[in-house]
Amino acid sequence: MTQRPLAALIAALACLASAPAWANDTSAELAAGGLVLTKSDSIEMRSEDLYISEKAVRVRYVFANTSGKDVTVRVAFPMPDIGGPGFFQSDVSIPIDDAPANVLGFSTKVDGKLVKAEVEQKAIATDGVDRTAWLVANHIPLAVHVAGADEAMAALPKAKRDEAVRLGLYDGEGDEGPQWVLKTTYHWLQTFPAGRPIVVEHAYTPSIGATVATNVGTPYASEIKDKYCVDQTLTDTVVRAAKADKDGNAPWVDRWIDYVLVTGGNWKKPIGDFRLVVDKGSPKNLVSFCGSGVKKISPTQFEMRRANWRPEKDLSILLLVSHDAM
Template sequence: MIRHWLFAGALLALPFGAVNANDTTAQLAAGGLVLVKNDAVEMQSEDLHLSRSRVQVRYVFRNTSGKDVTLRVAFPMPPIGGPGFFMQDVSIPVDAPANLLGFATRVDGKPVQSEIEQRVFVGDVERTAWLTANHVPLAPHRDEARAALGRLPAAKRAEAVRLGLIDDDGEPAWTLRVTYHWQQRFPAGVPVVVEHGYTPSVGGTVATMLGEAQGDADTAARYCVDAPLLRTLRAASRAGRHYPEQWVDYVLVTGGNWKKPIGRFRLVVDKEAPGDLVSFCGEGVRKIGPTQFEMTKTNWRPDKNLSVLFLIGR
């Protein structure tokens, strides 16, 4: 057996949604599994089902090298914290220090016990050891971290300020990067089915500007809003009806790390409520049910991420 210890060394810097007003909640972008490029394992298929309440992904991998290999597979959580983080109302769906999306994995139908890597950075400088040595919890968005900072002796608190761990408002200023990872055996020529699911971070605002007189060109471009949808929104606005926006981002480009392009890719976006509207950038999208829309690709290597706009009917 050939054994490789491969890890996605550079953790992904996943983008926040734009935040412009007090009535807006920002979302955190997550995505799929990460593996450094290798010459052994192909992603034969990926089935991605995305809604505001759940992201579920099913992969089929095959090792075509002729020899069994063991690779380290990783799922990076969206980074938490950093400059300006506490100036935003950020959607964190699960109250767990290290698993804020409720991430879980099965391989060939059996649950996987993942290892967890947690690292703290101020800019590009790692400060995990300092926080651990001073008994400060690593999750900057939780009250326990603020309380621990408040208990620091004056000299240690001054040191934390010098290191950039505390900002001018006294808030935690570091970024926490969490990665779930495990070693996965890929037998030669045998399909391996990997499934994972999590609760997405959903951003939103109380009313869309699409269809209003002033418009919103940036949102229209980001989500590929077409003319018929704009006409629907204009008619609703004239009738005094205004749709709230919600957004979910998904990092697709990690699918480019495998041996070959994804053999078969299927995306299903579910708006969940028939009265809601949805828009996202894609080719060949078709409606397959009252609330579901499908896009399929073959031999595909994604080169950009997915952003989905939901407009909430009332």
């Protein structure tokens, strides 16, 4: 089967979720999601079982090839973009900050066996041009978020630093330093055998956005209400707790997780059986996200199920983490 270039598989499917302009100090998170491949007329996603908590994201897929013959396609997992002007001013949460490529600790298994994925990294300058080759030629680490990139750029001869400024790679006058966006994609060739379903599992540590207090029940609540479907019951709970506190503060802080769901629309048919479990971590925590038919299945877990479903928007989860659970 003819393979398309990897670039054809990836289109801004995982991106930086910018920090909202809320009253409290905030840190931003990196949105990630599921596996990606070109539109397929042969492969169906029979089921997707998705678990999301502060500590882990785990997904289990069952795929079936209905074409009558083995099909091999390139499957990809795009990491969130890292870097760019103003990126580090928002105190972005990078779970594994000493990993040049795999900042989320991403791993995949197929039928229980660990997949050794290839990695593609590109450094995109502020003008949108790929400047990976220039950085490599000048011995600049591509991973803008780890120690060494800024130092290596600053150590270049002045003529080279000036060139880096002209190329949109370096802030020559301000204090932001490297300006490129690092785009990282893990990918591998996967054979989907005819007539036999295969199980694909992946896991990673999510990037968590946070505030120093909750915005629910405050004048800033309107900025999060629609994104996370915050209802009146949750608001009343927070307001009552704030009124009972001697300082008027509710005993929770906001944390949020974004997950890219729309990549599930790349398969032959809608997802046959979709199951989402959101785990709030502690019975003292609160949680809110958009979804219908959500039911509580344990003191900390909430479940949503869909049949023959094609996601039309991504998932945003608001956790109100109790001070006692921190």
